[in-house]
Amino acid sequence: MKPAGHPDIPAPKVGVLLINLGTPDAAEPKAVKRYLKEFLSDRRVVELPPLLWQPILRGVVLTTRPAKSAHAYRQVWTEQGSPLAAITRAQAEALAPRLAGQGVVVDHAMRYGHPAIADRIAAMKAAGCERILLAPLYPQYSGATTATANDAAFAALAKMRWQPAIRTLPPYHDAPAYIDALADSIRAQVAALPFEADTLVASFHGMPQRTLDLGDPYHCHCRKTARLLGEALGRELTVTFQSRFGKAKWLEPATDVVLGELGRTGRRVAIFAPGFSADCVETLEELAIRGRESFVEAGGKDFAYVSCLNATDGGMKMIEFLVVQELAGWLRAS
Incomplete structure (x- = not known):
């Protein structure tokens, strides 16, 4: 018997968290405003002093832009939500069976909006992922994309008592x-x-x-x-x-x-x-x-x-190859 007060600890697993930019929860001005406020308040995205930028953001930008952006989102919205949300989810679902035989847990998150990076890292850790590869799906590196996705993950880790080991997918612009x-x-x-x-x-x-x-x-x-x-x-x-x-x-x-x-x-x-x-x-x-x-x-x-690679077979083979390459050593350890 296990001593009282000592919960079962899941068997160690390796996790892969696919990360993309984010999207509003609905193609409506209020939802777009919440999204834009989070997105455009990121110091890596807008590198102006907050005392200068925030009045502009909360004044002109968040007053006029949400309605225009909501109209744009409505042109492409799907039954599964925004295309980015639907496709990123599909990519995670397509990658999971490709890696399941090696005991890898696959999830996805958005830097802005939902599902949040911090929430998915916590869920993966609770599921036994003691090693997690953060995979921002940005081929070309930028501080405003790759770096801020990693920032959000590291901020979540800073609040965790028992942190998983972390690797990050490097840019793959020339892979x-x-x-x-x-x-x-x-x-x-x-x-x-x-x-x-x-x-x-x-x-x-x-x-x-x-x-x-x-x-x-x-x-x-x-x-x-x-x-x-x-x-x-x-x-x-x-x-x-x-x-x-x-x-x-x-x-x-x-x-x-x-x-x-x-x-x-x-x-x-x-x-x-x-x-x-x-x-x-x-x-x-x-x-x-x-x-x-x-x-x-x-x-x-x-x-x-001409459409992006999305969750096509060719696109998923590429993501699988890059991910497995970065998991070298971890798959044996798991």
Whole structure:
């Protein structure tokens, strides 16, 4: 018999926590406002002094932006919730059976919103995960994405008496498995289009120019991904950066500006987003809907959005390969 007061301790397990950016709980202004408040209050996302930024955030931004963003979310919302939430959940569900034979527990979390990183780490620890791989699904590293996801996990660990051992998935912007999976997916989707695309646009999420000046490697990672992907496809890629916000100078060239130019010159465009592991409002609404509108309004005709890897077989093989690579030694120990 076990002594009273000593609960059963689960058998030691290894855990993998897939992490993505986050999403509002509903495509409604109130839910979007809660999400934006958390997201835009992150010091890694907006690197302005809080005394300067918070009045702007709580005034103009959170007064005007939630309704506009809610409209964008409504354009792409699904029965399972936002595309990002649904796809990230599907990725975790698809990865779990691939690793189940090695005793690995797979879960997912969002940096902002639900399910929260702290909650899922606590649940995994309660389930016996004494070793956890944090896997932020950002191919290109940035302080505003990968680092802040890890920050949230470490903050949760700081409150735990019995911490699990932790590893973090490094950026995989130049990993052959990632480049090959992207190239295979893009090649197949472009070949299936009803027109022959003469211009391939790789649109990455934008960042303020200041982040590059301060030493963030994101811009360099994006450029390397585009170079390697272009070599794999045997095509020259047009690289752009989307989602500008505010009046500061952002990485260029801007996706909307380039799409306008391509529309005016009669190019046939296929656009994709190699920096996103899952389709979301930035790809399905900003690129596939508003991007097309910018292109057509400028006089363009042939335009197609090429989807992300999502939970496709090729995408999941890539994630499985990267995860197993980072679990080296742990699987034997478990």
